[in-house]
Amino acid sequence: MTGRASPASLLALAVDGLRRKIGRNLLTIGGVFIGVFALTLIVSLGEGMTRLVETAVSGEDNLRQIGLSGGLGRPLGDESEIEIFGEMSDARRKRLRRAALARTRHGTFIGRRVRALDAASLAELEEIEHVEVARPIVLERYEMTAGERETEATATLGVDVRRGRYADRVIEGRYFTTPGADEALIHEYLAYQWGCVSDEELRSLLGIELVLEPIRNPSGGGFASSGFLAEMLGRLDLSALSEEERQAFPKIVEKLGRGLFGGGGAATVPKRHVVTVVGIVRELEAGDAIRVIEDGNASRVDVFLPLDTATRFFFEQPVNREIGFGRSYVVVDDAEHVGEVETELRKRGFTAFSVASVISRIGGFLGALTIVVSLLTGVALLVAALGIVNTMVTSVLERTHEIGLWKAVGATSGQVRTVFLLEAAMIGLLGGLLGLGVALLVQIPADALALRMISERAAFPLQGSVFHVPAWLPVAGPLLAAGIAMLAALYPAHRAARVDPVRALRHE
């Protein structure tokens, strides 16, 4: 008595079972379809976004960079040190503490000693092992006059001439001659705003002089009347500072105010700087090598200056000498040493964030998000599984007579069970393949749409796809669906296998 197994024939019985109540089975397949459809979209969206961020932002150069934020050179309050004094209920103390926290968070670095970024500390940075260069990010706004044209606040950025940055983006004219030349490159958008479109018109801008002046307080009022500063002061929580620091603080603020608004200290005559336009720089294009830390600041810049020139202008404002650069970055010799250097920088009191750590944070966030949403699609699959249980139990009940006949003519319980498990597997597989296929189809227009939406808002031009289907997904998705369906069919199949042929054939 051999030759028992006959998968093909049993499969035919299962297919027949599927076709019998096609409407009902289509509904069940639809449930699986939705689950796998959502799963496919979400997994490939998560994967795609991660890759998009990585490819836009990674690259050997980016992975070697660490950004630093400057401070006032003094440690500011630690969150955990905030205490609310006085007799009050615990609930109230909690409320007040939360309020104090919220107020400290505005514009202050908390819980970390923040060191100033000035010429001295940059020199110190370059001494650290594995650090190749340390450069400030000099991003300043000036009132600008170019012949008859005037602007109120033009953003300028220092360009690292030694590393030839942006040389490849000069579309008209030439690049800077030296790192300290009184030259400027202007952005093609500024030229466009000035009405220069054709090559000839662009060329007409070469050689013109730009006059840059620190921005004056438009209201002309003094420091004391500056509503802005008063508000800023009100926001700061000075209680966390030591006595000595508290005394130093107003001085800094006063200088800040003078520098920013030109009020109060009428004695200082603002310096005028004159630079010559030598070339036109185009906007970033997809495919340009992007250095996130440097270029992240460049998105609104109209005038590019050689870094040393920009630094010189920057320090001619006394307040800047006092507080130093807002940001800077270091380039590490090898991506492998970034973690080490980052730790060292923090140990020395700088706030440092490597691109790599930011990428891994974004990656971690996207990964967690993917898992959470995948769990939600898991719920969809669970509902689909319940649908399968229901469909199959009904199917078994309806086919009791037929199952009885199968057993009477020699089907084993195992064969009967197999037929129903196969039927469920096909429901899962069909739904899964359908879900996968439609999800892949939907990705094409969705990708185009999403890319358009994102790239309009993103600082950098993006290349690639919002979706990425990992190689395992087209296999695992439908298989998972088939597996879940078979699990769901275990109970109905068991009931089918237990049908008593005598009873089943007695009642007709």
Place this chain on the structure above:
Amino acid sequence: MSAIRTRDLVKEYRLGRDNVVRALAGVDLEVEAGEFVALLGKSGSGKSTLLNVVGGLDRPTAGQVAVGGTELADLSERDLAAFRARTVGFVFQSFHLQPRYPAWENVALPLVFLGVGRRERRRRAAALLDDVGLAHRIDHRPAELSGGEQQRVAFARSLVSEPRVLLADEPTGNLDSETSRQIAGLLESAHERGATLLLVTHDREMAEGSADRVIRMADGRIEGAS
């Protein structure tokens, strides 16, 4: 060696706590290989139950049943299924055809569970349908066939795995006398080809005309036996 042998066979159906139906109350039956035995008896006397137990569709409550020398109590669930597939063939009063399948697939159904390929199934079914005179009905569904034709399809199905024992439970109960005679003819020719036959019927004429031996049942016992 006898083809079918039962010893003190008992089958009880428990309907409630104190309500036990004794469908078989100690049946001793011996059927020789190649013998054609007809089983007569009133409705409810236990004929179908006896057939089901002998055919391995049902397990007895007590007693022994051996078919072709094999003690059915010794068979596992799996082996019992194999026994049903190969050793016995059933013909039922109400045909039990699958309405969605054409005649040939109904005939070939037992072969599905024996792992026979589709082409071979169709070939064997066609041959058997030819034997019962339905070669022209091979692709017809049961609903397109007359009652007599349907029972001939069911009869062909019972023979498709070439069993040694044929069990027929009132195969003509739903048929008129003309078609009943056709079925009787088929049973006789199966007998002539060497099959052992156990036929349950109400038709005394058919029993006495076709069978080698007639046995009567009453109240779960074989009459005449003590």
